[in-house]
Amino acid sequence: MLFLFLLLATCYNSIVPLGEGPDEPGHMGYVLFLARERRLPVQHAKDGGDVPGEGHQPPLAYLLALPAVIWLPPPEQQFYLSANPYFVWNGGHEPAAFMRFSREFWPWHGVVLAWHLVRGVSTLLGLLTVLCVWQAARALAVQDASTPGTVALPLLAAALVALNPQFLFTSALVTNDALLVTLSAGLFWLCVSWTAADPLTVDRGRWPGIGRPLLAGGLLGLALLTKQNALLLVPLLVWASWRASGGRWRLFVRHVLIWAGSALVVAGWWYLRNWALYGDPFGLAVFRAEFTTQPFDWRSQAAWLAALEQLHASFWARFGWLSLRPPEWVIWFYSTLGLVALVGLMRMAFAHRQLVAHPLRWLTSPWVTVLLLPLLAFAWTVSFALTAGLVAWQGRMLFPALPALAILLARGLIAWLPHGASQPVLPRVHLTVPVITMGVLLVLALYLPLSVIRPAYHWYSLPPLLAQAGIQTPTVARFAQSWERGVELRGWRLNSSLQPGSLLTLTLTWHALEYVPRDWTIFVHLVDADEQLVTEDSRRPHDGAFPMPRWTPGDWVETTHPLWLPPDLATGRYELRVGLYQPEQQGRRQYTRTANGDPLNTFAVLGRFEIGP
Secondary structure, X not given: OHHHHXXXXXXXXXXXXXXXXXXXXXXXXXXXXXXXXXXXXXXOOOOOOOOOXXXXXXXXXHHHHHHHOOOOOHHHOOOOOOEOOOEHHHOOOEOOOEOOOHHHOOOOOHHHHHHHHHHHHHHHHHHHHHHHHHHHHHHHHHHOOOOOXXXXXXXXXXXXXXXXXXXXXXXXXXXXHHHHHHHHHHHHHHHHHHHHOOHHHXXXXXXXXXXXXXXXXXXXXXXXXXXXXXXXXXXXXXXXXXXXXXXXXXHHHHHHHHHHHHHHHHHHHHHHHHHHHHOOOOOHHHHHHHOOOOOOOOOOHHHHHHXXXXXXXXHHOOEOOXXXXXXXXXXXXXXXXXXXXXXXXXXXXXXXXXXXXXXXXXXXXXXHHHHHHHHHHHHHHHHHHHHHOXXXXXXXXXXXXXXXXXXXXXXXXXXXXXXXXXXXXXXXXXXXXXXXXXXXXXXXXXXXHHHHHHHHOOOOOEOHHHHHXXXXXXXXXXXOOOOOOOEEEEEEEEOOOOOOOOEEEEEEEEEEOOOOOOOOEEEEEEEEOOOOEEEEEEEOHHHHOOOHHHOOOOOEEEEEXXXXXXXXXXXXXXXXXXXXXXXXXXXXXXXXXXXXXXXXXXXXXXXXXXXXX
């Protein structure tokens, strides 16, 4: 299962374009800021501060990612993404938040390679999460060994995490969610094993059992250094401390003091820094000033239904910036899977008559830990929605409870297995049914990136090697002012020879040296020896679908220009010219320069031709 997860997450890593995940550019900007500035960022209400959008985040996840970017030379420790005006959040019809650029193509170099390496750190953290889920489910399976099919519980629970497309997607992004989920899974595993132990066997010395609460506090402190919503884990630890103490108040208080003190030692400095900088431990005032999203109307039934629908869909398969939806049948499948598991859990509960007759006995079960974590995660999501607005309704907000949710789903599915394990056919059924479920999950986890994510993103730019291979006649003409780098025309090709009455298709190969702020139109002129225009073509790149202000520095772009030659074209010498101009600025043209920056003209000459009979 770990090997499958690694393969699938690497597949998502290579297929998902850079920046096409919730807040990924901000997270990557945070990592590069640490590498570049060697200090923690400071946020501001007006301009966002050092790392706009993410400067308020605790630093642990970004510090762990530093080795993946620290090798970059200083000029490479930054990046530029060109915003897509047709993004659906802007009222458009495309799921991509940014235009795709040439450096994203394989082989990766520089900051693009570093970006994928940082994504790989998230994948390794996802591996640890799957392992922790396996171990927590094993601890619970020991307590439930008499139930048929429980032998498959750890593997099925691990599969529901490892083959969850949204978790794979998150584990293939630059994000602090991956580390938070891993720490939450480790803490959950610790709490399950802690509460499963018999409290009567605990050492009754002066300081009994300090190892587990000390480790729990360390994990909690690391989680609080990763993301502030790690606070939802505090009630889980309070419950685990009470259950492990067996109701003995002194022991309970000691447990709480140990893990709370160790968490304070690990993470307290960050919140004291916030208090000194922003006036409160969480920097909440600055956060609210920076993030102004659409408020959530908690009094509206329609708002709740829409929010819960988005929360459920994005828990399983809502990609991009929640802008890329899978086919409806995919969400229906996961909804059916959850409903079947829920009914199975209800059957299991009613099958235990003693628990139905005495519901308080649930409080002595380690399964309370499994039920408590999803409730805490949902309560946090609701509170965050009331603070930050509709942006809070994302499935990843429930991912700190993903281990518990996966175990509950697995236990509910196993509850449908037949009883009577003495029959020889039943052990096969107890293994076959979970294996079939995992097979379907695997097919979906592979189908979604190949058939939904990859086709959704359109590429106008070309791989550098492919663009250069398409050049028939090399040339170098730079279009820029004296203080600019601008864009280069690197070559061209014609699909046929110049003959009277023919249609020529001229393909130009461009290379962006920097961001080009002006929306230039490309003109192609064929002129005779008397400087008379014979034929021309004027158009923006890709007929306006990919204008120059959307090019990313380093892009290689081809533009195509049809040219009709008159059938009565006279014999003589002709010149083919290319230039940039702005029709809306009285035809203002851009200057052309040599590769060394020497000025040439307001156009570049591609070639001179003799046209005969």
